[in-house]
Amino acid sequence: MLDVENVRKSFGGTVALNDVSVSIGEGSIIGMVGPNGSGKTTLLNIISGALPADRGTIRFDGHDITGREANAIARLGLVRSFQISRPFPSMTVLENVLAASHAGTGPAVRARAADIVRQVGLEAVIDNRAHALSFGQQRLIELARILMLRPKMILLDEPAAGVNPTLMEHIKALILSLNREGTTFLVVEHNIRLVSEMCERLIVLNNSEKIADAPLADVLQNQAVKEAYLGSGRAVRNPKHRIYADE
Numbered sequence: 001m002l003d004v005e006n007v008r009k010s011f012g013g014t015v016a017l018n019d020v021s022v023s024i025g026e027g028s029i030i031g032m033v034g035p036n037g038s039g040k041t042t043l044l045n046i047i048s049g050a051l052p053a054d055r056g057t058i059r060f061d062g063h064d065i066t067g068r069e070a071n072a073i074a075r076l077g078l079v080r081s082f083q084i085s086r087p088f089p090s091m092t093v094l095e096n097v098l099a100a101s102h103a104g105t106g107p108a109v110r111a112r113a114a115d116i117v118r119q120v121g122l123e124a125v126i127d128n129r130a131h132a133l134s135f136g137q138q139r140l141i142e143l144a145r146i147l148m149l150r151p152k153m154i155l156l157d158e159p160a161a162g163v164n165p166t167l168m169e170h171i172k173a174l175i176l177s178l179n180r181e182g183t184t185f186l187v188v189e190h191n192i193r194l195v196s197e198m199c200e201r202l203i204v205l206n207n208s209e210k211i212a213d214a215p216l217a218d219v220l221q222n223q224a225v226k227e228a229y230l231g232s233g234r235a236v237r238n239p240k241h242r243i244y245a246d247e
C-alpha cells in the first residue's frame with residue numbers, strides 16, 4: 001500500500017533522514033519509534049506531502065506521490081495527524097469535523113459528520129466549542145476530521161502523547177476498529193505497551209536512519225536498538241522514550 005524508497009532529507013547541515021526505506025502492506029498497523037530527533041515526524045511530513053524530500057520516491061496505492069501536495073495526497077486516501085492537534089478553537093465540534101470535508105456541507109455530509117462525531121465518542125459535546133474541550137477530546141476531534149476524508153491509510157504522530165490512560169484505551173480501540181474495517185495505519189508512538197497491543201511490526205529510527213524493522217519481540221532483542229536506547233543514554237534521559245521495562 002505504501003512504499004518509501006531511499007528518502008533523504010536535510011535541514012541545512014542537519015541530515016534528518018538518511019536513505020530511509022519503509023514498506024507497509026494494506027490492512028496493517030505498523031509502529032514507528034526512535035529517540036528524540038531521530039526523524040520520525042520528518043518522515044511522516046514527507047510521506048504526507050507537508051515537506052519535499054531531497055531525494056527518494058514514495059508510492060501509495062499504485063500512485064507515485066513523490067513531491068505531490070498534501071491535499072492531493074489526502075484525496076488519494078493518505079492522511080496524517082499532527083503531533084499537536086489543532087482544531088479551530090472557536091468552532092464547535094461538529095463545525096470542525098464538517099470543515100475537514102472535501103465534499104461540501106450539504107445534509108448528507110452533515111449527517112456523516114455527526115455519525116463520525118458519535119464514532120469517536122464526542123456526541124455529548126457535539127455543539128460545544130473546541131476551545132472548551134480537554135486536550136484529549138481535541139485529539140478526538142482531529143481523528144474525526146481525518147475520518148471525514150475517508151482515508152485508506154492514516155499516519156498518526158504520537159496519538160497517546162499527553163492523554164490519560166482511559167482515553168488512551170479509547171484511542172487504541174478506535175484504531176483497532178478502524179483497522180478491522182480496512183484502514184491501514186503507521187503510528188509513531190513512544191508508549192511501548194500501546195505499540196505492542198496494536199502493531200504487528202515495529203520500525204525503529206535512530207540518528208536519521210532505520211535501524212530495525214521487525215516484529216516487536218525481535219526488535220527488543222536487536223543489538224542496534226539496545227545501543228540506541230541504552231547505550232548512548234540519550235533516550236534514557238527522556239522517560240518518554242523508554243522502550244525497555246528495566247531501563
Ligand SMILES: Nc1ncnc2c1ncn2[C@@H]1O[C@H](COP(=O)(O)OP(=O)(O)OP(=O)(O)O)[C@@H](O)[C@H]1O
Nearest residue numbers: 011014015016034035036037038039040041042043
Ligand atoms: N523544519 C525544520 N527545520 C530544521 N530542522 C528540522 C526541522 N524539522 C526537523 N528538524 C530536525 O530534523 C531532525 C529530525 O527531527 P524530527 O522532528 O523528525 O524528529 P522526531 O523523531 O519526530 O523527534 P521527537 O521524538 O522529538 O518528535 C532533528 O534534528 C530536528 O531538529
Ligand SMILES: [Mg+2]
Nearest residue numbers: 040041042083
Ligand atoms: Mg516527532
